[in-house]
Amino acid sequence: MSDSGEKSYDVIIVGAGPAGLGAAIESGKAGARTLLLDENQKPGGQLFKQIHKFFGSKEHFAGMRGFLIGEKLLEEAVKHNVEFRLGARVWGLYPDGCVTATDEENSLNFKGKKIILATGASENALSFPGCTLPGVITAGAAQTFVNVQHVLPGKDFVVVGSGNVGLIVTYQLLQAGANVIKIIEAAPKISGYGVHAAKIRRAGIQILTGHTIISASGRDQVERVIIAKVDENFNPIEGTQQTILCDTVALAVGLSPRIELAGAGGCEMTYSKTLGGVLPVHDDNMETSFEHILIAGDLSGIEEASTALDEGRLAGCRAAYRLGLMTLEDYTSKKVMILNRLAELRCGPFGNKRMLAKEEIWKKAV
Amino acid sequence: MSRLTAHPIIKIDEKKEISIYYEDQLLRAKEGETVAAALLAHGFRIFRYSAKRNEPRGIFCGIGQCTDCIMEIDGKPNVRACMTIVHEGMTIRTQKGLGQ
Numbered sequence A: 001m002s003d004s005g006e007k008s009y010d011v012i013i014v015g016a017g018p019a020g021l022g023a024a025i026e027s028g029k030a031g032a033r034t035l036l037l038d039e040n041q042k043p044g045g046q047l048f049k050q051i052h053k054f055f056g057s058k059e060h061f062a063g064m065r066g067f068l069i070g071e072k073l074l075e076e077a078v079k080h081n082v083e084f085r086l087g088a089r090v091w092g093l094y095p096d097g098c099v100t101a102t103d104e105e106n107s108l109n110f111k112g113k114k115i116i117l118a119t120g121a122s123e124n125a126l127s128f129p130g131c132t133l134p135g136v137i138t139a140g141a142a143q144t145f146v147n148v149q150h151v152l153p154g155k156d157f158v159v160v161g162s163g164n165v166g167l168i169v170t171y172q173l174l175q176a177g178a179n180v181i182k183i184i185e186a187a188p189k190i191s192g193y194g195v196h197a198a199k200i201r202r203a204g205i206q207i208l209t210g211h212t213i214i215s216a217s218g219r220d221q222v223e224r225v226i227i228a229k230v231d232e233n234f235n236p237i238e239g240t241q242q243t244i245l246c247d248t249v250a251l252a253v254g255l256s257p258r259i260e261l262a263g264a265g266g267c268e269m270t271y272s273k274t275l276g277g278v279l280p281v282h283d284d285n286m287e288t289s290f291e292h293i294l295i296a297g298d299l300s301g302i303e304e305a306s307t308a309l310d311e312g313r314l315a316g317c318r319a320a321y322r323l324g325l326m327t328l329e330d331y332t333s334k335k336v337m338i339l340n341r342l343a344e345l346r347c348g349p350f351g352n353k354r355m356l357a358k359e360e361i362w363k364k365a366v
Numbered sequence B: 001m002s003r004l005t006a007h008p009i010i011k012i013d014e015k016k017e018i019s020i021y022y023e024d025q026l027l028r029a030k031e032g033e034t035v036a037a038a039l040l041a042h043g044f045r046i047f048r049y050s051a052k053r054n055e056p057r058g059i060f061c062g063i064g065q066c067t068d069c070i071m072e073i074d075g076k077p078n079v080r081a082c083m084t085i086v087h088e089g090m091t092i093r094t095q096k097g098l099g100q
């Protein structure tokens, strides 16, 4: 690899989802020379497949549908002179701030004084006999095909998992004309918000709690699944098996932070069950164990698009402050404002758990 | 597996149709869609057979992370069908094992 053509920036952001866009907007606004890298041909991350209305406050675009929020953020980033490099898959991050990427043809090298990682999450898989058969897909994949590609990836669906992703994707499958036979959930109660669950019930779809998937089978693709009741230790109960004929299983069994790049950069890691597993240690300025590497969004703990956006904004401001492009006074007032908004999003029975988990992580950073 | 025709929220735009070749068979695809979407729209969901056990695989994550959907596209093996946009005259083949 040669160093020729290495381009330098004040701030390099990896990942153009809500967190990356939020970071880019703030860093660009403060006057930092900002580069935003993403492996996709289109920025926005997973926002463009979100066709439901968002919660939160005005700053979180409450009441607006995800894809429209994506367009607004893009516009704003462009206005603040953020440079986009799309179709660039970042695979390396070095202690000196060098970032290496590939666009399938060429190797690309960049250097940044501050690096903000907003690499998001990946969906968890579930292991059972037949789980690799064509027709077993993630809920996010179902959403991408339906809402972005406008193609139904199956006809008769069984959705596994009743968290918000499972519930929202089920509703969107119904809107697109698919048949959702059932949602099954291993826990004794529904794990997503009541409002989403109520919509599903009104549509006549059964949410079967205390059940797990035993297997999927069929000739070269899914033709049926077997489900069964589970006991309090999540072990299947003998004699409760039932067969459901279906062609697609959509797995909505949680997300995990995409930590590979942060790991390559040497960031210290920690574990939080509530926040989705292993993630980089970070403080409430979004700085990791390396001052020049910041993180935001699902990488710093699985939450929501709105929290990702605000964490991104915070990271962008922090980077600008560290670069001397923002006074301490300005930074502090922005930080307080953003942390207050985040606290609003992290309340209620679900949010509160995340708030406490975040505080735990921040403590580890000192 | 089918294309959406009407939707309460999404506007389904008329898109230009192009020709692609899947196992030498002519398929009509929509400009701008991915190979995975075009194949699913026509009811094809087996994209490759695994190297060790020759098991069928199709899409899983849909966003380029899992590489379950790799195919031979325009003569090149190991190309992710969910990340590759169709073009006029594209040739697509089921990948057998590691591809040739």
Ligand code: FES
Pocket (backbone or CB within 6 Å): B058, B059, B060, B061, B062, B063, B064, B065, B066, B067, B068, B069, B070, B080, B081, B082, B083
């Ligand atoms: S389906 Fe996972 S990479 Fe294409």
